[in-house]
Amino acid sequence: MDGLTITREEVGGENATLVLKVNGELTIPFAGEFSTALLDAFDGAGRVLVNLEGVSAVDITGLQLLCSAHRSAYGREKELAVEGLTNPILEEAACLAGFRRHVGCAVDVGKSCIWIGGYE
C-alpha cells in the first residue's frame, strides 16, 4: 500500500494557481481525503491544477471525484486543470471505466471536460 500523499504548492502571485500534486492511491480508502483536499483547494485559489503523474492506483471513486471537482469548479466559477492523464494507470482505468468520450457532460459548458479525446 502506497497510501495517498497530496502536496500543495502555490505558483504565481496574484490570482495564483494552486498545484495539487497527487502521489499514491486514488482509491476508496483515501476517497474522503482526496475529496477534502480538492474542496480545500477551491476555497483558496482561483485556479487549481491537479497533477496526477504520481498516481499508482485509481478506482471508480477517484475517477468520479475528478468529475465532481470539475462540476464544483463551474459552480464556483473557478478553473480546474488536470495534468498527468497520460499516466498509464489512469489511462487504463479511464478506458476500462468508459470515461473517455467525444463530448463533455451537460455541465461542461466551457468544453473543458478532461475525458475528451483518447477514445478507444
Added chain:
Amino acid sequence: MDAHRQAYKEEAYELLAELETSLLELEETPEDMDLISRVFRAMHTIKGSGAMFGFDDIATFTHEVETVFDMVRNGRMTVTRDLVNLTLKARDLIKGMLDASDGGAEPVEGRQAEEVIAGLRRLVPAEPDGASAKETPVGGGAQESKRGETAVTYRIRFVPSPEVTVNGTNPLLLLAELRQLGHCRTVAQMAKVPRLEEIDPEHCHVFWDVILTTNRGIDAIRDVFIFIEDDCELKIDVIDDGGILDVDADYKKLGFILAERGDLTRQDMEAILAKQKRFGELLVEQGIVSPEKVESALIEQQHVKEVRKERQVQESASSIRVPAEKLDLLVNLVGELVTVQARLSQTAAGRADALLVTIAEEVERLTNELRDTALNIRMLPIGTTFSKFKRLVRDLSVELGKDIEMTTDGAETELDKTVIEKLNDPLVHLIRNSIDHGIERPEERAAAGKPPQGTVHLAAVHSGDSVLITITDDGKGLDREAIRAKGVERGLIPATAELSDKEIFSLIFAPGFSTATTVTSVSGRGVGMDVVKRAIDALRGTIDIRSERGTGTVITIKLPLTLAIIESLLVKIGSDCFVLPLSVVEECVELTREDVRNAHGRNLATVRDQIVPYIPLRERFLIRGEQPEIEQIVITRVGGTRVGFVVDHVIGEHQTVIKSLGKMYRDVQGLSGATILGDGSVALILDIPQLVRDVELEQMAR
C-alpha cells in the same frame, strides 16, 4: 478421431505455409507488428490444436518458439535475421514432425529441435525478473471467439447502487470481466455525479452502458454480476442476434435506440423528428437528453454497424474443407454427365419429338452450369506456390553467394489445382536456372553497371482461357552464339541456317542439349530443360523464351486454365473422329487434289501467299480408304510456326472431357488422351506439338 487428426494436419500444413510467407516478409519489414502477430497466431494455433489432437511433440516444440515470438510481440525483443533463420528452421522441423506423425516419414531427431530451441533462447535478452518464460494468453481473450458460434451483441445497462463500493465491490473489475467476454465498448454515465460539496466520496455515482459482442451467451454476462445481483440494477437486451433475423448492415436510428433504452419517450422523439435537424444535436439543445446519453447511444449504433459489417465480410469468406479426391470425383462425374448430355442432345435432335428436345435443352443448360461450377471449385490461387519459391530463392542465393530479391505479381491468379501441382517442378527448375546461371555475382553486376542485388520476378496473369506465368530475371541473358554453335555441333540445325532468336533459344529445350554448354547447363540437377518442356507440354501449355545479352531473360509459360475439359475442334478421317485443342487452331482451309499435284510431292500448301507445311494425318495414321476429293487443312500454331493437319472433314467445335488413355497406351506418342462422343464412340485427342516434333525429327533423319 482420425478424421480430426487429418483435418488438423491439413490446417497445420496451411498454417506452416502462411508462417513461411510471413517470416520471409518479416525479414524485409522487421517492424511490421501485423506480421509479427500473424507469425504468433500461426504458432499459437499449431500449438493449441496440436495438443488437442495428440501431437504432443509439435505442441511442446511450438510452445518454445511461440514464447519467443510473444516477446517480440510485446516489444521485448526485435526481429533479427538470426531469429528469422531459426524460426524458419523451426517451421521445417514442425513440418517434419507432421510428416512423420503417421509413420509417413523419418521421425525428426530430438537433437535438432533442441538445437533450434537453444538457439532461440540465446536470442532472448536477459530478463532481471526471469519472467521470460511466462505465457501470455493470446489476444486478451477478446479476439478468441470460437469459430462457428454466433456472436450476439448485447446492450447492458449496469446501474450499481451507490453503496456498492462501500460493500467492497469494485465496479471496474466487473467491467474488466465483461471485457474478457468479447468485443466491448463501455460508456460511463456521470450525470448523477454530485459536486464536491454534496458528494459522498465513497459511494458510486456512476452507471454504465456496455455494448458487448460475444458468443458466450447471456448467462455468461449475468455470471459477471452474480455477486452484486441485489446491489444493482441490470438490464440486458439483445441488440444484434448474430444475423439470424436481419440481413441489413445498418442499425437503428439514434432516436429508436434512446427510446428503447427508456432515455427518451416516443412522443418527444416524434416531436423532434418533425424538426428535421441532426437528431442528437437537437435533443441536447432542447435539454431532453443529456449529451452523454446521446453519445452512449451513438456508440451503440456504431458498434452494431461494425459488428454487422465484419460479419458480412466473414460470411463471404467462410469456407469448408473438402479432400481433393472428392473434388476430383465430382469433376469426373460432371465429365461423364457432359458426355451423356451430348448423347441426349444428339438423340433428341434425331427424333421429331418436341418434348424430348425441350428436355434435352434444359439438361444441356443445367449441365453447362454444373460443369462451370465444378471446374471453378478446383481453382486455387497460385500464390501458395509463389511463396514456396521465395524460400527457394532465399536459400539458393545464400548458398551461391548472390544477393537476389524475388518479387511476385498476380499471386491471386487462379488455376486448376492439378495444373498448379504439376507446375511446381518446372517452375523450380526455371527459377534455379535464373539464379544459378542468369543472375551474376554482386561484383560482376557492379562491374556491368547493374545494382548489386539481382531480381527474379515471378508473375501470373489471366489471358483469355489461359494463364500466363512469366519468370523474369535481370541477369546476363542467354548467349545466342554459344547456343547456335552447340546446335550446329549437335546437328540440330544446319550451319548455314538463318534463325531467329526465338528459334535459337528453343534449341535449349532439345533433349540432352543442356548438359554440355556452360550457358544453358543446369549443372547436374538431374533434369534438363527438355524435362521442363515436356512437363509444360503435358499440361497442354507452351513455353517461350526472350533474352537479351546483358540485360536478362524472360520465360513465359502459357497454360490452359483447366485440365479436365477443353474446348476443341472435332475432325473426321475415314470413319474415325479426332480432336484438336481449339487453343492451338488458327484456321481451316481446303486442300484439293490439284493443290497436292502442284506441290510436286512436298507437303506444302499456299495460304494467302504464305507457305504452310502440313502433315497428312490419313497417311500418318495409316488409315485405309479413299480420301475425299476436297480435304481440309486445320492450321495450328506450334511454338511460333504454322503447321497444317490434313483431315477429311471438320465437324466443328466440341466440349471435350478428357479421359486418359490408360496404362497400356502410356507410351503412345502424338496422342494426349481420348474423349467419348455423343454417340458413345471414342475420339482420340491429338498431341499437336508432339506430332510436329516427330515429323521434324524424321525429316532431319533423312
